[in-house]
Amino acid sequence: MEKITDFFYDLRDRTSNPLFVSFIIAWLVYNWKIPVVLTLYHLGDLQLEGYKSYVQYISGNLEPWRSFFTPFCYAVGYTLFFPPIRMFIMAFMTLIKTKSNSWNLEISKTGKISSAHFIKLRQKYIDQTKLVSDVIENESSAIQKLAEINDKVNVLQHDLSVQKQIHTELSGKIEAIDQYTTPSILNGYWKYKYRSHPGSINLSFEYYFIDGEIFHISDDIDRIKVKAFDIHHFCFNIKTNEFVFIRNPIGGGTPEIQFLKFAQAMNVMEGNDQLGAAISYSRLGESAILTT
Structure with a gap:
Protein backbone atom coordinates (compact mmCIF):
# COMPACT_ATOMS: atom_id res chain seq x y z
CA MET A 1 0.00 0.00 0.00
CA GLU A 2 2.86 2.37 0.79
CA LYS A 3 4.52 1.62 -2.59
CA ILE A 4 1.32 2.49 -4.47
CA THR A 5 1.01 5.73 -2.48
CA ASP A 6 4.65 6.62 -3.21
CA PHE A 7 4.06 5.90 -6.91
CA PHE A 8 1.10 8.27 -7.17
CA TYR A 9 2.94 10.90 -5.14
CA ASP A 10 5.95 10.68 -7.47
CA LEU A 11 3.67 10.79 -10.51
CA ARG A 12 1.94 13.91 -9.25
CA ASP A 13 5.29 15.54 -8.53
CA ARG A 14 6.52 14.85 -12.05
CA THR A 15 3.37 15.99 -13.82
CA SER A 16 3.37 19.24 -11.85
CA ASN A 17 6.92 20.04 -12.96
CA PRO A 18 6.93 23.28 -15.07
CA LEU A 19 9.28 21.79 -17.66
CA PHE A 20 7.07 18.74 -18.16
CA VAL A 21 3.92 20.82 -18.50
CA SER A 22 5.64 23.23 -20.90
CA PHE A 23 6.85 20.30 -23.02
CA ILE A 24 3.35 18.78 -23.25
CA ILE A 25 1.86 22.12 -24.36
CA ALA A 26 4.64 22.75 -26.87
CA TRP A 27 4.36 19.23 -28.26
CA LEU A 28 0.57 19.55 -28.74
CA VAL A 29 1.00 22.94 -30.47
CA TYR A 30 3.87 21.83 -32.68
CA ASN A 31 2.31 18.48 -33.62
CA TRP A 32 -1.27 19.71 -33.77
CA LYS A 33 -2.19 17.51 -36.75
CA ILE A 34 -1.83 14.26 -34.83
CA PRO A 35 -4.31 15.18 -32.01
CA VAL A 36 -6.75 16.57 -34.58
CA VAL A 37 -6.65 13.39 -36.69
CA LEU A 38 -6.97 11.12 -33.63
CA THR A 39 -9.98 13.01 -32.28
CA LEU A 40 -11.84 14.17 -35.44
CA TYR A 41 -10.91 11.93 -38.38
CA HIS A 42 -12.53 8.60 -39.23
CA LEU A 43 -10.67 5.71 -40.77
CA GLY A 44 -12.33 6.43 -44.14
CA ASP A 45 -11.00 9.97 -44.05
CA LEU A 46 -7.47 8.65 -43.48
CA GLN A 47 -7.76 6.35 -46.47
CA LEU A 48 -8.64 9.33 -48.65
CA GLU A 49 -5.37 10.91 -47.43
CA GLY A 50 -3.50 7.77 -48.47
CA TYR A 51 -3.09 6.17 -45.01
CA LYS A 52 -4.40 2.74 -44.11
CA SER A 53 -4.53 3.20 -40.31
CA TYR A 54 -3.94 5.69 -37.50
CA VAL A 55 -0.62 4.07 -36.67
CA GLN A 56 0.59 4.58 -40.23
CA TYR A 57 -0.44 8.23 -40.08
CA ILE A 58 1.32 8.81 -36.74
CA SER A 59 4.48 7.01 -37.98
CA GLY A 60 4.51 9.12 -41.13
CA ASN A 61 4.15 12.42 -39.30
CA LEU A 62 6.14 11.74 -36.14
CA GLU A 63 9.86 12.46 -36.59
CA PRO A 64 12.05 12.27 -33.43
CA TRP A 65 14.12 15.33 -34.21
CA ARG A 66 11.35 17.60 -35.39
CA SER A 67 8.49 16.23 -33.27
CA PHE A 68 10.30 15.89 -29.90
CA PHE A 69 13.51 17.91 -29.85
CA THR A 70 11.97 21.13 -31.16
CA PRO A 71 9.11 21.15 -28.55
CA PHE A 72 11.68 20.29 -25.90
CA CYS A 73 13.75 23.34 -26.83
CA TYR A 74 10.68 25.54 -26.67
CA ALA A 75 9.78 24.09 -23.25
CA VAL A 76 13.29 24.68 -21.89
CA GLY A 77 13.31 28.23 -23.23
CA TYR A 78 9.92 29.01 -21.76
CA THR A 79 10.83 27.52 -18.38
CA LEU A 80 14.16 29.37 -18.14
CA PHE A 81 13.40 32.76 -19.69
CA PHE A 82 9.75 33.45 -19.04
CA PRO A 83 10.01 33.95 -15.21
CA PRO A 84 12.65 36.72 -15.51
CA ILE A 85 10.64 38.34 -18.30
CA ARG A 86 7.47 38.19 -16.21
CA MET A 87 9.34 39.65 -13.22
CA PHE A 88 10.63 42.49 -15.37
CA ILE A 89 7.13 43.20 -16.72
CA MET A 90 5.63 43.26 -13.21
CA ALA A 91 8.39 45.55 -11.95
CA PHE A 92 7.90 47.86 -14.94
CA MET A 93 4.13 48.03 -14.35
CA THR A 94 4.70 48.77 -10.66
CA LEU A 95 7.17 51.54 -11.58
CA ILE A 96 4.69 53.05 -14.02
CA LYS A 97 1.90 52.94 -11.42
CA THR A 98 4.13 54.54 -8.76
CA LYS A 99 5.25 57.29 -11.09
CA SER A 100 1.65 57.91 -12.15
CA ASN A 101 0.52 58.28 -8.53
CA SER A 102 3.42 60.63 -7.75
CA TRP A 103 2.68 62.83 -10.77
CA ASN A 104 -1.02 62.95 -9.91
CA LEU A 105 -0.20 64.05 -6.35
CA GLU A 106 2.20 66.74 -7.62
CA ILE A 107 -0.42 68.06 -9.99
CA SER A 108 -3.15 67.99 -7.33
CA LYS A 109 -1.08 70.28 -5.06
CA THR A 110 -2.10 73.23 -7.20
CA GLY A 111 -5.80 72.66 -6.44
CA LYS A 112 -7.88 74.29 -3.74
CA ILE A 113 -6.82 71.62 -1.23
CA SER A 114 -3.24 70.55 -1.44
CA SER A 115 -2.47 66.88 -1.73
CA ALA A 116 -0.30 67.00 1.40
CA HIS A 117 -3.16 68.47 3.40
CA PHE A 118 -5.57 65.94 1.90
CA ILE A 119 -3.23 63.11 2.87
CA LYS A 120 -3.03 64.42 6.42
CA LEU A 121 -6.81 64.70 6.66
CA ARG A 122 -7.24 61.26 5.16
CA GLN A 123 -4.75 59.75 7.62
CA LYS A 124 -6.49 61.52 10.50
CA TYR A 125 -9.82 60.15 9.33
CA ILE A 126 -8.35 56.62 9.12
CA ASP A 127 -6.87 56.95 12.64
CA GLN A 128 -10.16 58.22 14.09
CA THR A 129 -12.10 55.49 12.32
CA LYS A 130 -9.74 52.87 13.74
CA LEU A 131 -10.05 54.45 17.20
CA VAL A 132 -13.87 54.35 17.03
CA SER A 133 -13.72 50.77 15.78
CA ASP A 134 -11.44 49.79 18.67
CA VAL A 135 -13.74 51.51 21.18
CA ILE A 136 -16.79 49.73 19.76
CA GLU A 137 -14.96 46.41 19.76
CA ASN A 138 -13.78 46.90 23.35
CA GLU A 139 -17.27 47.98 24.39
CA SER A 140 -18.79 44.92 22.74
CA SER A 141 -16.25 42.71 24.49
CA ALA A 142 -16.99 44.40 27.82
CA ILE A 143 -20.75 44.02 27.30
CA GLN A 144 -20.27 40.35 26.47
CA LYS A 145 -18.13 39.80 29.57
CA LEU A 146 -20.68 41.70 31.68
CA ALA A 147 -23.45 39.48 30.31
CA GLU A 148 -21.40 36.37 31.13
CA ILE A 149 -20.77 37.68 34.66
CA ASN A 150 -24.49 38.45 35.09
CA ASP A 151 -25.34 34.92 33.97
CA LYS A 152 -22.89 33.50 36.51
CA VAL A 153 -24.31 35.79 39.21
CA ASN A 154 -27.85 34.64 38.38
CA VAL A 155 -26.75 31.01 38.56
CA LEU A 156 -25.03 31.62 41.90
CA GLN A 157 -28.06 33.50 43.24
CA HIS A 158 -30.31 30.63 42.19
CA ASP A 159 -27.98 28.13 43.84
CA LEU A 160 -27.86 30.31 46.96
CA SER A 161 -31.67 30.51 47.01
CA VAL A 162 -31.90 26.72 46.70
CA GLN A 163 -29.33 26.26 49.46
CA LYS A 164 -31.20 28.72 51.71
CA GLN A 165 -34.44 26.84 51.09
CA ILE A 166 -32.72 23.54 51.89
CA HIS A 167 -31.17 25.11 55.00
CA THR A 168 -34.58 26.42 56.12
CA GLU A 169 -36.18 23.03 55.59
CA LEU A 170 -33.37 21.25 57.43
CA SER A 171 -33.49 23.80 60.25
CA GLY A 172 -37.23 23.22 60.59
CA LYS A 173 -36.72 19.47 60.67
CA ILE A 174 -33.93 19.83 63.22
CA GLU A 175 -36.09 22.04 65.41
CA ALA A 176 -38.95 19.55 65.09
CA ILE A 177 -36.61 16.72 66.04
CA ASP A 178 -34.99 18.69 68.89
CA GLN A 179 -38.28 19.05 70.70
CA TYR A 180 -38.49 15.27 70.89
CA THR A 181 -34.99 14.79 72.29
CA THR A 182 -35.75 16.14 75.79
Missing part, protein backbone atom coordinates in the same frame (compact mmCIF):
# COMPACT_ATOMS: atom_id res chain seq x y z
CA PRO A 183 -38.36 15.17 78.39
CA SER A 184 -39.86 18.67 78.12
CA ILE A 185 -42.13 17.27 75.41
CA LEU A 186 -44.01 15.56 78.27
CA ASN A 187 -44.60 18.78 80.21
CA GLY A 188 -48.13 19.03 81.57
CA TYR A 189 -50.69 17.24 83.69
CA TRP A 190 -51.26 13.52 83.12
CA LYS A 191 -53.64 10.88 84.46
CA TYR A 192 -51.57 7.75 85.15
CA LYS A 193 -53.01 4.21 85.18
CA TYR A 194 -51.14 1.07 86.15
CA ARG A 195 -52.18 -2.58 85.90
CA SER A 196 -49.67 -5.27 86.88
CA HIS A 197 -51.37 -8.07 84.92
CA PRO A 198 -54.67 -8.76 83.14
CA GLY A 199 -57.53 -8.96 85.56
CA SER A 200 -55.82 -6.95 88.29
CA ILE A 201 -57.13 -3.66 89.68
CA ASN A 202 -56.05 -0.47 87.92
CA LEU A 203 -54.13 1.98 90.06
CA SER A 204 -54.66 5.60 89.13
CA PHE A 205 -52.63 8.71 89.98
CA GLU A 206 -52.21 12.23 88.71
CA TYR A 207 -48.76 13.49 87.78
CA TYR A 208 -47.32 16.77 86.70
CA PHE A 209 -44.35 16.61 84.31
CA ILE A 210 -41.99 19.57 84.09
CA ASP A 211 -38.58 19.44 82.34
CA GLY A 212 -37.61 15.92 83.38
CA GLU A 213 -39.20 16.01 86.83
CA ILE A 214 -42.42 14.21 87.85
CA PHE A 215 -44.60 15.57 90.67
CA HIS A 216 -47.34 13.58 92.36
CA ILE A 217 -50.59 15.55 92.86
CA SER A 218 -52.55 14.85 96.01
CA ASP A 219 -56.20 13.83 95.81
CA ASP A 220 -57.42 16.47 98.30
CA ILE A 221 -58.84 19.81 97.40
CA ASP A 222 -55.47 21.54 97.82
CA ARG A 223 -53.89 19.38 95.09
CA ILE A 224 -50.43 19.58 96.56
CA LYS A 225 -47.54 18.77 94.26
CA VAL A 226 -44.80 16.57 95.66
CA LYS A 227 -41.79 15.61 93.61
CA ALA A 228 -41.84 11.85 93.12
CA PHE A 229 -39.50 10.94 90.22
CA ASP A 230 -36.72 12.15 87.99
CA ILE A 231 -36.60 11.18 84.32
CA HIS A 232 -33.29 9.82 83.03
CA HIS A 233 -32.08 8.56 79.63
CA PHE A 234 -35.03 9.85 77.63
CA CYS A 235 -34.97 8.48 74.04
CA PHE A 236 -37.55 9.13 71.32
CA ASN A 237 -38.10 7.54 67.88
CA ILE A 238 -39.72 10.23 65.73
CA LYS A 239 -40.64 7.75 62.98
CA THR A 240 -42.67 5.40 65.22
CA ASN A 241 -43.64 7.85 68.01
CA GLU A 242 -42.14 5.37 70.48
CA PHE A 243 -39.99 6.46 73.40
CA VAL A 244 -38.42 5.10 76.55
CA PHE A 245 -37.15 6.63 79.77
CA ILE A 246 -36.12 5.60 83.28
CA ARG A 247 -38.37 6.86 86.09
CA ASN A 248 -36.09 7.14 89.14
CA PRO A 249 -37.93 7.49 92.52
CA ILE A 250 -36.87 10.41 94.72
CA GLY A 251 -37.31 8.64 98.05
CA GLY A 252 -35.31 5.63 96.96
CA GLY A 253 -36.57 2.46 95.41
CA THR A 254 -36.26 0.52 92.22
CA PRO A 255 -36.02 2.62 89.03
CA GLU A 256 -38.66 1.85 86.44
CA ILE A 257 -38.07 1.61 82.71
CA GLN A 258 -41.15 2.68 80.82
CA PHE A 259 -41.70 1.84 77.15
CA LEU A 260 -44.42 4.09 75.73
CA LYS A 261 -45.93 5.27 72.46
CA PHE A 262 -47.84 8.43 71.68
CA ALA A 263 -51.41 8.22 70.41
CA GLN A 264 -54.30 10.60 69.78
CA ALA A 265 -52.17 13.55 68.72
CA MET A 266 -49.73 13.10 71.61
CA ASN A 267 -52.46 13.30 74.22
CA VAL A 268 -52.19 9.65 75.23
CA MET A 269 -49.11 7.55 76.13
CA GLU A 270 -49.52 3.79 76.28
CA GLY A 271 -47.08 0.96 76.88
CA ASN A 272 -45.52 -1.12 79.63
CA ASP A 273 -42.64 -1.17 82.09
CA GLN A 274 -39.68 -3.51 82.33
CA LEU A 275 -41.82 -6.05 84.20
CA GLY A 276 -44.52 -6.11 81.52
CA ALA A 277 -47.13 -4.21 83.51
CA ALA A 278 -49.53 -2.18 81.38
CA ILE A 279 -49.27 1.56 81.92
CA SER A 280 -50.89 4.55 80.28
CA TYR A 281 -50.93 8.34 80.59
CA SER A 282 -53.78 10.60 79.49
CA ARG A 283 -53.17 14.31 79.17
CA LEU A 284 -55.40 16.47 81.34
CA GLY A 285 -56.73 19.81 80.18
CA GLU A 286 -57.17 22.86 82.41
CA SER A 287 -60.87 22.12 82.89
CA ALA A 288 -60.13 18.53 83.96
CA ILE A 289 -57.53 19.77 86.47
CA LEU A 290 -59.88 22.22 88.09
CA THR A 291 -62.72 19.72 88.46
CA THR A 292 -60.64 16.76 89.58
Whole structure:
Protein backbone atom coordinates (compact mmCIF):
# COMPACT_ATOMS: atom_id res chain seq x y z
CA MET A 1 0.00 0.00 0.00
CA GLU A 2 2.86 2.37 0.79
CA LYS A 3 4.52 1.62 -2.59
CA ILE A 4 1.32 2.49 -4.47
CA THR A 5 1.01 5.73 -2.48
CA ASP A 6 4.65 6.62 -3.21
CA PHE A 7 4.06 5.90 -6.91
CA PHE A 8 1.10 8.27 -7.17
CA TYR A 9 2.94 10.90 -5.14
CA ASP A 10 5.95 10.68 -7.47
CA LEU A 11 3.67 10.79 -10.51
CA ARG A 12 1.94 13.91 -9.25
CA ASP A 13 5.29 15.54 -8.53
CA ARG A 14 6.52 14.85 -12.05
CA THR A 15 3.37 15.99 -13.82
CA SER A 16 3.37 19.24 -11.85
CA ASN A 17 6.92 20.04 -12.96
CA PRO A 18 6.93 23.28 -15.07
CA LEU A 19 9.28 21.79 -17.66
CA PHE A 20 7.07 18.74 -18.16
CA VAL A 21 3.92 20.82 -18.50
CA SER A 22 5.64 23.23 -20.90
CA PHE A 23 6.85 20.30 -23.02
CA ILE A 24 3.35 18.78 -23.25
CA ILE A 25 1.86 22.12 -24.36
CA ALA A 26 4.64 22.75 -26.87
CA TRP A 27 4.36 19.23 -28.26
CA LEU A 28 0.57 19.55 -28.74
CA VAL A 29 1.00 22.94 -30.47
CA TYR A 30 3.87 21.83 -32.68
CA ASN A 31 2.31 18.48 -33.62
CA TRP A 32 -1.27 19.71 -33.77
CA LYS A 33 -2.19 17.51 -36.75
CA ILE A 34 -1.83 14.26 -34.83
CA PRO A 35 -4.31 15.18 -32.01
CA VAL A 36 -6.75 16.57 -34.58
CA VAL A 37 -6.65 13.39 -36.69
CA LEU A 38 -6.97 11.12 -33.63
CA THR A 39 -9.98 13.01 -32.28
CA LEU A 40 -11.84 14.17 -35.44
CA TYR A 41 -10.91 11.93 -38.38
CA HIS A 42 -12.53 8.60 -39.23
CA LEU A 43 -10.67 5.71 -40.77
CA GLY A 44 -12.33 6.43 -44.14
CA ASP A 45 -11.00 9.97 -44.05
CA LEU A 46 -7.47 8.65 -43.48
CA GLN A 47 -7.76 6.35 -46.47
CA LEU A 48 -8.64 9.33 -48.65
CA GLU A 49 -5.37 10.91 -47.43
CA GLY A 50 -3.50 7.77 -48.47
CA TYR A 51 -3.09 6.17 -45.01
CA LYS A 52 -4.40 2.74 -44.11
CA SER A 53 -4.53 3.20 -40.31
CA TYR A 54 -3.94 5.69 -37.50
CA VAL A 55 -0.62 4.07 -36.67
CA GLN A 56 0.59 4.58 -40.23
CA TYR A 57 -0.44 8.23 -40.08
CA ILE A 58 1.32 8.81 -36.74
CA SER A 59 4.48 7.01 -37.98
CA GLY A 60 4.51 9.12 -41.13
CA ASN A 61 4.15 12.42 -39.30
CA LEU A 62 6.14 11.74 -36.14
CA GLU A 63 9.86 12.46 -36.59
CA PRO A 64 12.05 12.27 -33.43
CA TRP A 65 14.12 15.33 -34.21
CA ARG A 66 11.35 17.60 -35.39
CA SER A 67 8.49 16.23 -33.27
CA PHE A 68 10.30 15.89 -29.90
CA PHE A 69 13.51 17.91 -29.85
CA THR A 70 11.97 21.13 -31.16
CA PRO A 71 9.11 21.15 -28.55
CA PHE A 72 11.68 20.29 -25.90
CA CYS A 73 13.75 23.34 -26.83
CA TYR A 74 10.68 25.54 -26.67
CA ALA A 75 9.78 24.09 -23.25
CA VAL A 76 13.29 24.68 -21.89
CA GLY A 77 13.31 28.23 -23.23
CA TYR A 78 9.92 29.01 -21.76
CA THR A 79 10.83 27.52 -18.38
CA LEU A 80 14.16 29.37 -18.14
CA PHE A 81 13.40 32.76 -19.69
CA PHE A 82 9.75 33.45 -19.04
CA PRO A 83 10.01 33.95 -15.21
CA PRO A 84 12.65 36.72 -15.51
CA ILE A 85 10.64 38.34 -18.30
CA ARG A 86 7.47 38.19 -16.21
CA MET A 87 9.34 39.65 -13.22
CA PHE A 88 10.63 42.49 -15.37
CA ILE A 89 7.13 43.20 -16.72
CA MET A 90 5.63 43.26 -13.21
CA ALA A 91 8.39 45.55 -11.95
CA PHE A 92 7.90 47.86 -14.94
CA MET A 93 4.13 48.03 -14.35
CA THR A 94 4.70 48.77 -10.66
CA LEU A 95 7.17 51.54 -11.58
CA ILE A 96 4.69 53.05 -14.02
CA LYS A 97 1.90 52.94 -11.42
CA THR A 98 4.13 54.54 -8.76
CA LYS A 99 5.25 57.29 -11.09
CA SER A 100 1.65 57.91 -12.15
CA ASN A 101 0.52 58.28 -8.53
CA SER A 102 3.42 60.63 -7.75
CA TRP A 103 2.68 62.83 -10.77
CA ASN A 104 -1.02 62.95 -9.91
CA LEU A 105 -0.20 64.05 -6.35
CA GLU A 106 2.20 66.74 -7.62
CA ILE A 107 -0.42 68.06 -9.99
CA SER A 108 -3.15 67.99 -7.33
CA LYS A 109 -1.08 70.28 -5.06
CA THR A 110 -2.10 73.23 -7.20
CA GLY A 111 -5.80 72.66 -6.44
CA LYS A 112 -7.88 74.29 -3.74
CA ILE A 113 -6.82 71.62 -1.23
CA SER A 114 -3.24 70.55 -1.44
CA SER A 115 -2.47 66.88 -1.73
CA ALA A 116 -0.30 67.00 1.40
CA HIS A 117 -3.16 68.47 3.40
CA PHE A 118 -5.57 65.94 1.90
CA ILE A 119 -3.23 63.11 2.87
CA LYS A 120 -3.03 64.42 6.42
CA LEU A 121 -6.81 64.70 6.66
CA ARG A 122 -7.24 61.26 5.16
CA GLN A 123 -4.75 59.75 7.62
CA LYS A 124 -6.49 61.52 10.50
CA TYR A 125 -9.82 60.15 9.33
CA ILE A 126 -8.35 56.62 9.12
CA ASP A 127 -6.87 56.95 12.64
CA GLN A 128 -10.16 58.22 14.09
CA THR A 129 -12.10 55.49 12.32
CA LYS A 130 -9.74 52.87 13.74
CA LEU A 131 -10.05 54.45 17.20
CA VAL A 132 -13.87 54.35 17.03
CA SER A 133 -13.72 50.77 15.78
CA ASP A 134 -11.44 49.79 18.67
CA VAL A 135 -13.74 51.51 21.18
CA ILE A 136 -16.79 49.73 19.76
CA GLU A 137 -14.96 46.41 19.76
CA ASN A 138 -13.78 46.90 23.35
CA GLU A 139 -17.27 47.98 24.39
CA SER A 140 -18.79 44.92 22.74
CA SER A 141 -16.25 42.71 24.49
CA ALA A 142 -16.99 44.40 27.82
CA ILE A 143 -20.75 44.02 27.30
CA GLN A 144 -20.27 40.35 26.47
CA LYS A 145 -18.13 39.80 29.57
CA LEU A 146 -20.68 41.70 31.68
CA ALA A 147 -23.45 39.48 30.31
CA GLU A 148 -21.40 36.37 31.13
CA ILE A 149 -20.77 37.68 34.66
CA ASN A 150 -24.49 38.45 35.09
CA ASP A 151 -25.34 34.92 33.97
CA LYS A 152 -22.89 33.50 36.51
CA VAL A 153 -24.31 35.79 39.21
CA ASN A 154 -27.85 34.64 38.38
CA VAL A 155 -26.75 31.01 38.56
CA LEU A 156 -25.03 31.62 41.90
CA GLN A 157 -28.06 33.50 43.24
CA HIS A 158 -30.31 30.63 42.19
CA ASP A 159 -27.98 28.13 43.84
CA LEU A 160 -27.86 30.31 46.96
CA SER A 161 -31.67 30.51 47.01
CA VAL A 162 -31.90 26.72 46.70
CA GLN A 163 -29.33 26.26 49.46
CA LYS A 164 -31.20 28.72 51.71
CA GLN A 165 -34.44 26.84 51.09
CA ILE A 166 -32.72 23.54 51.89
CA HIS A 167 -31.17 25.11 55.00
CA THR A 168 -34.58 26.42 56.12
CA GLU A 169 -36.18 23.03 55.59
CA LEU A 170 -33.37 21.25 57.43
CA SER A 171 -33.49 23.80 60.25
CA GLY A 172 -37.23 23.22 60.59
CA LYS A 173 -36.72 19.47 60.67
CA ILE A 174 -33.93 19.83 63.22
CA GLU A 175 -36.09 22.04 65.41
CA ALA A 176 -38.95 19.55 65.09
CA ILE A 177 -36.61 16.72 66.04
CA ASP A 178 -34.99 18.69 68.89
CA GLN A 179 -38.28 19.05 70.70
CA TYR A 180 -38.49 15.27 70.89
CA THR A 181 -34.99 14.79 72.29
CA THR A 182 -35.75 16.14 75.79
CA PRO A 183 -38.36 15.17 78.39
CA SER A 184 -39.86 18.67 78.12
CA ILE A 185 -42.13 17.27 75.41
CA LEU A 186 -44.01 15.56 78.27
CA ASN A 187 -44.60 18.78 80.21
CA GLY A 188 -48.13 19.03 81.57
CA TYR A 189 -50.69 17.24 83.69
CA TRP A 190 -51.26 13.52 83.12
CA LYS A 191 -53.64 10.88 84.46
CA TYR A 192 -51.57 7.75 85.15
CA LYS A 193 -53.01 4.21 85.18
CA TYR A 194 -51.14 1.07 86.15
CA ARG A 195 -52.18 -2.58 85.90
CA SER A 196 -49.67 -5.27 86.88
CA HIS A 197 -51.37 -8.07 84.92
CA PRO A 198 -54.67 -8.76 83.14
CA GLY A 199 -57.53 -8.96 85.56
CA SER A 200 -55.82 -6.95 88.29
CA ILE A 201 -57.13 -3.66 89.68
CA ASN A 202 -56.05 -0.47 87.92
CA LEU A 203 -54.13 1.98 90.06
CA SER A 204 -54.66 5.60 89.13
CA PHE A 205 -52.63 8.71 89.98
CA GLU A 206 -52.21 12.23 88.71
CA TYR A 207 -48.76 13.49 87.78
CA TYR A 208 -47.32 16.77 86.70
CA PHE A 209 -44.35 16.61 84.31
CA ILE A 210 -41.99 19.57 84.09
CA ASP A 211 -38.58 19.44 82.34
CA GLY A 212 -37.61 15.92 83.38
CA GLU A 213 -39.20 16.01 86.83
CA ILE A 214 -42.42 14.21 87.85
CA PHE A 215 -44.60 15.57 90.67
CA HIS A 216 -47.34 13.58 92.36
CA ILE A 217 -50.59 15.55 92.86
CA SER A 218 -52.55 14.85 96.01
CA ASP A 219 -56.20 13.83 95.81
CA ASP A 220 -57.42 16.47 98.30
CA ILE A 221 -58.84 19.81 97.40
CA ASP A 222 -55.47 21.54 97.82
CA ARG A 223 -53.89 19.38 95.09
CA ILE A 224 -50.43 19.58 96.56
CA LYS A 225 -47.54 18.77 94.26
CA VAL A 226 -44.80 16.57 95.66
CA LYS A 227 -41.79 15.61 93.61
CA ALA A 228 -41.84 11.85 93.12
CA PHE A 229 -39.50 10.94 90.22
CA ASP A 230 -36.72 12.15 87.99
CA ILE A 231 -36.60 11.18 84.32
CA HIS A 232 -33.29 9.82 83.03
CA HIS A 233 -32.08 8.56 79.63
CA PHE A 234 -35.03 9.85 77.63
CA CYS A 235 -34.97 8.48 74.04
CA PHE A 236 -37.55 9.13 71.32
CA ASN A 237 -38.10 7.54 67.88
CA ILE A 238 -39.72 10.23 65.73
CA LYS A 239 -40.64 7.75 62.98
CA THR A 240 -42.67 5.40 65.22
CA ASN A 241 -43.64 7.85 68.01
CA GLU A 242 -42.14 5.37 70.48
CA PHE A 243 -39.99 6.46 73.40
CA VAL A 244 -38.42 5.10 76.55
CA PHE A 245 -37.15 6.63 79.77
CA ILE A 246 -36.12 5.60 83.28
CA ARG A 247 -38.37 6.86 86.09
CA ASN A 248 -36.09 7.14 89.14
CA PRO A 249 -37.93 7.49 92.52
CA ILE A 250 -36.87 10.41 94.72
CA GLY A 251 -37.31 8.64 98.05
CA GLY A 252 -35.31 5.63 96.96
CA GLY A 253 -36.57 2.46 95.41
CA THR A 254 -36.26 0.52 92.22
CA PRO A 255 -36.02 2.62 89.03
CA GLU A 256 -38.66 1.85 86.44
CA ILE A 257 -38.07 1.61 82.71
CA GLN A 258 -41.15 2.68 80.82
CA PHE A 259 -41.70 1.84 77.15
CA LEU A 260 -44.42 4.09 75.73
CA LYS A 261 -45.93 5.27 72.46
CA PHE A 262 -47.84 8.43 71.68
CA ALA A 263 -51.41 8.22 70.41
CA GLN A 264 -54.30 10.60 69.78
CA ALA A 265 -52.17 13.55 68.72
CA MET A 266 -49.73 13.10 71.61
CA ASN A 267 -52.46 13.30 74.22
CA VAL A 268 -52.19 9.65 75.23
CA MET A 269 -49.11 7.55 76.13
CA GLU A 270 -49.52 3.79 76.28
CA GLY A 271 -47.08 0.96 76.88
CA ASN A 272 -45.52 -1.12 79.63
CA ASP A 273 -42.64 -1.17 82.09
CA GLN A 274 -39.68 -3.51 82.33
CA LEU A 275 -41.82 -6.05 84.20
CA GLY A 276 -44.52 -6.11 81.52
CA ALA A 277 -47.13 -4.21 83.51
CA ALA A 278 -49.53 -2.18 81.38
CA ILE A 279 -49.27 1.56 81.92
CA SER A 280 -50.89 4.55 80.28
CA TYR A 281 -50.93 8.34 80.59
CA SER A 282 -53.78 10.60 79.49
CA ARG A 283 -53.17 14.31 79.17
CA LEU A 284 -55.40 16.47 81.34
CA GLY A 285 -56.73 19.81 80.18
CA GLU A 286 -57.17 22.86 82.41
CA SER A 287 -60.87 22.12 82.89
CA ALA A 288 -60.13 18.53 83.96
CA ILE A 289 -57.53 19.77 86.47
CA LEU A 290 -59.88 22.22 88.09
CA THR A 291 -62.72 19.72 88.46
CA THR A 292 -60.64 16.76 89.58
